[in-house]
Amino acid sequence: MAAALANKKREKIVFPTENDVAKAMAKYTFNLSKKFCKERGYFTIVLSGGDLVLWLKQLLVPEYAETEWSKWHVFWVDERVVPLDDKDSNYKQTLDSFLSKVPIPTSNIYAIDQDCAALGDAKGAAILYEEGIKKLVNQNIIRTYKSSGFPQFDLQLLGMGPDGHMASLFPGHYQINEKANLVTYITNSPKLPPKRITFTLPVINCASYNLMAVCGEAQADAVAKVFKDDFNLPSARLTADTQAIWYLDKAAASKLPECL
Ligand SMILES: O=C(O)[C@H](O)[C@@H](O)[C@H](O)[C@H](O)COP(=O)(O)O
Numbered sequence: 679m680a681a682a683l684a685n686k687k688r689e690k691i692v693f694p695t696e697n698d699v700a701k702a703m704a705k706y707t708f709n710l711s712k713k714f715c716k717e718r719g720y721f722t723i724v725l726s727g728g729d730l731v732l733w734l735k736q737l738l739v740p741e742y743a744e745t746e747w748s749k750w751h752v753f754w755v756d757e758r759v760v761p762l763d764d765k766d767s768n769y770k771q772t773l774d775s776f777l778s779k780v781p782i783p784t785s786n787i788y789a790i791d792q793d794c795a796a797l798g799d800a801k802g803a804a805i806l807y808e809e810g811i812k813k814l815v816n817q818n819i820i821r822t823y824k825s826s827g828f829p830q831f832d833l834q835l836l837g838m839g840p841d842g843h844m845a846s847l848f849p850g851h852y853q854i855n856e857k858a859n860l861v862t863y864i865t866n867s868p869k870l871p872p873k874r875i876t877f878t879l880p881v882i883n884c885a886s887y888n889l890m891a892v893c894g895e896a897q898a899d900a901v902a903k904v905f906k907d908d909f910n911l912p913s914a915r916l917t918a919d920t921q922a923i924w925y926l927d928k929a930a931a932s933k934l935p936e937c938l
Contacts, residue, residue, distance in 0.1 A: 688905070688916070690924040692931040696729075696893040699925045703891050704736035706925075707833060708745060710887055714832045715746040722820050724753045724834040724877070726845060727768035730891060734776040734835075751786045751819055752777065753811075755834055755882065756846040759800040759863070759873035762792055766871050788814075790875060800863035800873040807875055808861040823884035823919065829860065830919065831885045838892050839869055842900040842911025846876035854879060854912050879915060888918040893927040901926060902933035 693699045707723070714721045725734070737745065760766045769789040777787060788810060789795075794803035814820045815829050823830040836844050846864055847854045856862045856878040863875045882888070890913065892901060901924075904914040916922050931937050 688922055688924065690905070690926060690931075692926045692928060692934075692937070694928055696733075696927045699891050699893055699927050700733035700736045702925055703730075703733055703835065703889060704739070704742065706887075706889055706923075707737060707835065708742045710833045711745055711750070715749045718821075719749060720751060720819055721746070721749050721833075722751045722753070722831045724755045724831045724885070725768070725772060726755045726835060726837050727758070727771065728837040728839075729893065730835055730837050731768070731771045731775055733891065734772065737776070738779055745780070747781045748783060750782045751788070751814070752782060753788050753831065754790070755836060755844075756874055756876040757790045757803070757807075758871045759790065759795055759798055759803050759875060760871055761796045762789055767795070798873055800865050800875060804859075804861045804863040804875040808859060811860055826880075826884070828880055828884045833887045833889065834882065834885045836882075836888060836890045836913075836916070838890060838897060838900060838904075838913040840896045840900055841868065842903060842908075842913050843869065844890070844913040844916060845882060846874040847879060847882075847912040849910055849912060854915070879912070883915070883917045885918050886920045888916055888922045889925060890916060890923070891925045892930045895929040895932065897930045898933040901930050902935075905934055 711721045754768050757768050758766050790803045791806040811829050821830040838844050848868055853862050860881050862878050865873050867874050903911055908914055
């Protein structure tokens with residue numbers, strides 16, 4: 679498997695500051711939104727939690743006023759299984775900082791099941807999220823990857839933790855090896871809160887475009903390992919159908935050989 683992954687090109691751009699990363703991420707998102715809205719009449723975008731939630735605000739600037747928000751369908755690559763109004767909910771954080779400020783129809787924003795979230799039922803939340811995705815595949819809102827039947831999202835915006843995790847796929851935890859399900863769950867996540875659901879690696883890697891945005895010195899060691907192809911880090915396994923690109927700020931890139 680490592681050889682197959684190594685053959686897939688991992689691109690990167692290093693920006694001077696975190697703000698530059700956020701701005702570039704917004705531009706990349708806007709351009710892909712334009713492309714997919716024109717080609718298909720839909721834009722399926724998958725978000726993660728963490729700092730990304732704040733960076734999305736860069737999409738609110740006048741330059742992107744033409745964004746066809748009504749054609750957006752918004753998903754989460756991972757979600758903390760906490761009540762939807764909890765401060766730790768990726769849905770709530772994103773709603774407060776970004777989604778409530780743009781006219782995306784509420785029915786196109788796919789949060790985890792409210793009851794499972796309230797009860798802390800991670801398994802139930804994963805099952806229902808997967809069912810929801812399959813329905814949208816049947817309605818042709820989400821495309822499928824070649825003949826695999828796996829969903830193919832247009833764009834995923836991802837982040838990486840200092841341990842090299844992406845989504846809620848953590849090093850040394852079995853969820854990274856899940857191949858059959860689209861969505862799985864974890865109840866002992868090393869990053870709190872402990873209960874989460876997450877897309878599985880095959881789903882993540884089927885996306886047309888994967889943008890991994892990483893800022894800060896805390897991630898520098900993990901970034902260096904990823905670019906040395908250390909596949910023990912889930913993030914090193916990130917590929918995409920068309921493009922897997924890393925946007926780094928100088929601090930996150932500081933331990934790459936060319937930046938030392
Ligand atoms: O819900 C989550 O916790 C995230 O989806 C998680 O996978 C995140 O993307 C990384 O931990 C990076 O987080 P930071 O951007 O805060 O470093």
